[in-house]
Amino acid sequence: MQKKKSSKELLRESAIELFSKYPVDRVSVNMICEYCGVSQRTFYNHFRDRNDLIAKVYTAILDEVELRNGESRTLHDYICALVQGICDNSDFYVNIVKYTGQNNFRLSIFQPLKDCICKLITTVFHDEITEELLVAIDIYLFGCIGYMEHNLLINNVIPASATIPAFEKLMPPSLVKYL
Numbered sequence: 001m002q003k004k005k006s007s008k009e010l011l012r013e014s015a016i017e018l019f020s021k022y023p024v025d026r027v028s029v030n031m032i033c034e035y036c037g038v039s040q041r042t043f044y045n046h047f048r049d050r051n052d053l054i055a056k057v058y059t060a061i062l063d064e065v066e067l068r069n070g071e072s073r074t075l076h077d078y079i080c081a082l083v084q085g086i087c088d089n090s091d092f093y094v095n096i097v098k099y100t101g102q103n104n105f106r107l108s109i110f111q112p113l114k115d116c117i118c119k120l121i122t123t124v125f126h127d128e129i130t131e132e133l134l135v136a137i138d139i140y141l142f143g144c145i146g147y148m149e150h151n152l153l154i155n156n157v158i159p160a161s162a163t164i165p166a167f168e169k170l171m172p173p174s175l176v177k178y179l
Contacts, residue, residue: 008046010036012060015053020091024054024099054096055108061085062116071124075178078116079167083160086148090157097152106145113141121178136172143170 005013014036018027029050033040047053065073065081086093097105117137121127144167151158168179 007036007038007042010038011043011046011053012057014038015057016089016092019054019095020089023095024050024101051102051108055112057092058109059112062112066116073120073124075117075120075171075175076168078113078120080160080164082113083148083163083167086152087157087160087163090152093148094152094155094157097149105149109145110141113145114138117141117175117178125178133174136174140170140172140175 011032014032015027018032018035027050029040029043032050032053033043043053047056061081062078065077069077093105099105114137118129118134121129121133127133148163171179
């Protein structure tokens with residue numbers, strides 16, 4: 001017997017489907033709700049607005065890594081999950097990357113990724129987050145996000161099998177030990 005999906009899952013899945021077909025500016029909260037048969041009141045019980053829902057799609061991938069791997073997760077786990085998630089839903093991300101308004105791709109994904117990396121370093125590896133480490137994380141994330149963003153904008157989705165090794169090879173030495 002198949003488990004019934006929660007309204008939050010339905011809204012997230014509907015957003016992925018709709019944003020895969022239409023630009024961000026053409027998809028409203030009402031459209032998302034109608035698509036999955038959920039009321040707007042229910043929508044606002046889970047998300048502040050459409051942009052919050054988009055951001056939650058990104059962070060859901062990160063949350064899944066934590067749930068699946070627990071204390072044995074590594075930076076490699078996050079890189080693999082994110083790159084694979086972007087490749088698997090490339091139509092969604094192509095439309096999201098083209099959106100430059102509030103909570104755009106770069107702004108929405110940067111802080112959650114940084115938070116995950118810092119949490120990984122402190123809780124799994126029990127290392128302190130130094131200023132030098134924060135700079136390395138920032139530079140690395142801006143480079144990776146910029147690379148993905150650029151390729152999505154030109155509809156050039158590079159397979160995860162090529163992207164993951166490149167991201168790991170270009171990682172700053174101070175982060176390599178967390179792979």
